[in-house]
Amino acid sequence: MEQFELSYEELASRLSRAEAIIEALQHGEIDATILGNKQIVLIRPEEMVRQTEAELRASERRYRSLVTATAQIVWRTDPTGRVVDEIPTWQEFAGCSKETLLGKGWLNTLHPDDVPHVQQIWQQAIEAQKPFELEFRILRHDAVYRDFRVRGVPIFNYPDDLEEWIGTCTDITESKQIRVMLDDERNLLLTLIDNLPDYIYVKDVKSRYLLVNEALRRQLGAGSKDEVIGKTEFEFTAPELAGQYFESEQDIFTTGQPLVSHREPILDHDSGSRRWVLTTKIPFHDTQGHLKGLVGMNRDITELQDMKEALQRxxxxxxGLIETAQVIILVLDTQGRIVRFNRYMEQVSGYTLTNVGGEDWIETFIPDEHKAKTRAAFKEALNEIRTLGNISPIITKDGTQRQIEWYDKTLKDPQGEVVGLLAIGQDITVRLQAEHEKDHLLEAVKQQREQLRALTRQLAEAQEAERKTLARELHDQIGQSLTALDLNLNLISTQLAKPTSHVPDIVRTRLEDSLTLVAQTAERIRDVMATLRPSVLDDYGIVAALRWYGNKLASRTEFYVKIDGDEITPRLATPVEDTLFRIAQEALTNVAKHAQAERVIIQVSSQNGRVRMAISDDGQGFDPASQMKPSEQQHWGLVTMIERTEALGGRCQIKSSVGQGTQVVVEVPR
Incomplete structure (x- = not known):
């Protein structure tokens, strides 16, 4: 079939011209016509009619061939939009007859929803007598609606005489579907980038914004995206920063090379503070390869940067801690090879990391006799059996050994796999030496203390023996002499009292004074004897001796002494009774001198092979810590009580506070 390439306007023009010629010929108004651009042929009217009719028939054939050959629907209507002739392509597409389309019947092939709009556009076009375009849906023969773009043009006989409408319907279903798909994809893409936290944008070659997402719009402080489109950074940020952005983007356009993961500053619109972003900008081109602009994305890394800086700090x-720490910090891999150690390790060992890095730790530093034990400990540590306070020596560069106390912990990667061991070691060589010396000193002190206790015990026993001897001597020698003297003086006094005796009064007076002095001396000697060694202690035991001494002391002081307890049976050993009595004697003496007490209670009991004596007063009390200082010599009695008790293997506690009285508690073995 012959193909024609005529526009619809040209086709309409030719038809109009042919019809005008026919009309002129019928009226005999012309006898010539123009056949070409430059050819004029004179013809007779009847020839002109025949020629014009032939041209008209040829034009009509060409028109129908064009209508049949084209993929579009070509249509014709009268001036009011009514179809008056068949439209083969429409009839074929819709699967309908000519009669279906005649008049306004063609509207019945349209989608019902489109008809009102089509009628409105047609009416406006008829009134304006101007070309029009619109879209509507036509029902295809398979009952499927297809989208068409419709264009119609008016055909005039004369400038104001509208003769008919000619137009086309172009099927745009696929292109419209593609356009809808593209719109959906565009909307999806815009929705996606609008909900991303990163700043996403498109700029032209003059660095003007063509597209921005919501995150960037907020960051720029714009009320809407339209306020950003067509503008540059200079309208939103500081000039120096905007200048940097512009120069980097122009370099991209010049070189064609993208800018990838570049760190640069931005200004936060709300706070005015500087933030950091990781920027990627990529140039883009049209389908012909022409540079059109760039696509950019900024990721805010301020928090990441802050964390990075904090992590770096x-x-x-x-x-700094590792390098200045006065402990060994050692890192080994899972094979026991040296990964790193700190400066202190260099000082202790004499090696640098450069010397021994990567070497086997055990082979390099551990003495032969400790290697097996250390390897076993290393394997246990890798199995997360921690070593705490294990002492193991190392060999230094000069061959000496240093004693190290180790603490370790396994090192793991982010997946939880063990990758090595961290060991912290403290050089305790000097400490161990000091402890060894301290042990010797403590042992010596212990021996000295034992000797002191033995001496104290012996001294107390010797003192008691001396007291007993002295008391016996006083009783046996001086006591007897005083008794004899008293007898002699009394005898003389008796003789002088006889009437026959002539003695001066002064002699009688002196004799009476001598008798009184002898009696007083005897009494004082008995007191001294009782103080040196009360016979009641030897005869009856500790409780009786305490009662005797308490009563005696109470008679000469202003406080009352109560003894609470029964005599212990069987009787205590003499050294124990002597010690308890002397401690009670010292305590009561202190009460009399310092306490200003009104009442003293002495409790004596025995249980589980131990004897307990508690001496409590209600006096003014004191601070034991201050009174036990060596400088407080007036309170050596307290120290003596403690030493006496410890000499027997016992314990003496002195409890007191100012205003709360004092209690001395003594516990000794039986």
Whole structure:
């Protein structure tokens, strides 16, 4: 079939011209016509009619061939939009007859929803007598509606004489579907980028915004995206920063090379503070390869940057601690090879990390006799059996050994796999030496203390023996002499009292004074004897002796002494009774001198092979810590009580506070 390439306007023009010629010929108004651009042929009217009719028939054939050959629907209507002739392509597409389309019947092939709009556009076009375009849906023969773009043009006989309408219907279903798909994809893409936290944008080659997402719109402080489109950074940020952005983007356009993961500053619109973003900008081109602009994305890394800086500060701080720490910090891999150690390890060992890095720790530093034990401990540590306070020596560069106390912890990667061991070691060589010396000193002190206790015990026993001897001597020698003297003086006094005796009064007076002095001396000697060694202690035991001494002391002081307890049976050993009595004697003496007490209670009991004596007063009390200082010589009695008790293997506690009285508690073995 012959193909024609005529526009609809040209086709309409030719038809109009042919019809005008026919009309002129019928009226005999012309006898010539123009056949070409430059050819004029004179013809007779009847020839002109025949020629014009032939041209008209040829034009009509060409028109129908064009209508049949084209993929579009070509249609014709009268001036009011009514179909008056068949429309083969429409009839074929819709699967309908000519009669279906005649008049306004063609509207019945449209989608019902489109008819009102089509009628409105047609009416406006008829009134304006101007070309029009619109879209509507036509029902295809398979009952499927297809989308068409419709264009109609008016055909005039004369400038104001509208003769008919000619137009086309172009099937745009696929293109419209594609356009809808593209719109959906665009909307999806816009929705996606609008909900991303990153700043996403498109700029032209002059760095003007063509597209921005919501995150960037907020960051720029714009009320809407339209306020950003067509503008540059200079309208939103500081000039120096905007200038940097512009120069980097122009470099991208010049070189064609993208800018990838570049760190640069931005200004936060709300706070005015500087933030950091990781920027990627990529140039883009049209289908012909022409540079059109760039696509950019900024990711806010301010928090990440802050964390990185904080982490760096922490790392620097940790490194400072590691390098200045006065302990060994050692890192080994899972094979026991040296990964790193700190400066203190260099000082202790004499090696640098450069010397021994990567070497086997055990083979390099551990003495042969400790290697097996250390390897076993290393394997246990890798199995997360921690070593705490294990002492193991190392060999230094000069061959000496240092004693190290180790603490370790396994090191793991982010997946939880063990990758090595961290060991912290403290050089305790000097400490161990000091402890060894201290042990010797403590042993010596212990021996000295035992000797002191033995001496104290012996001294107390010797003192008691001396007291007993002295008391016996006083009783046996001086006591007897005083008794004899008293008898003699009394005899003389008796003789002088006889009437036959002539003695001066002064002699009688002196004799009476001598008798009184002898009696007083005897009494004082008995007191001294009782103080040196009360016979009641030897005869009856500790409780009786305490009662005797308490009553005696109470008679000469202003406080009352109560003894609470029964005599212990069987009787205590003499050294124990002597010690308890002397401690009670010292305590009561202190009460009399310092306490200003009104009442003293002495409790004596025995249980589980131990004897307990508690001496409590209600006096003014004191601070034992201050009174036990060596400088407080007036309170050596307290120290003596403690020493006496410890000499027997016992314990003496002195409890007191100012205003709360005092209690002395003594516990000794039987």
């Amino acid at each position: 922490e790392r620097d701080f940790a490194e």
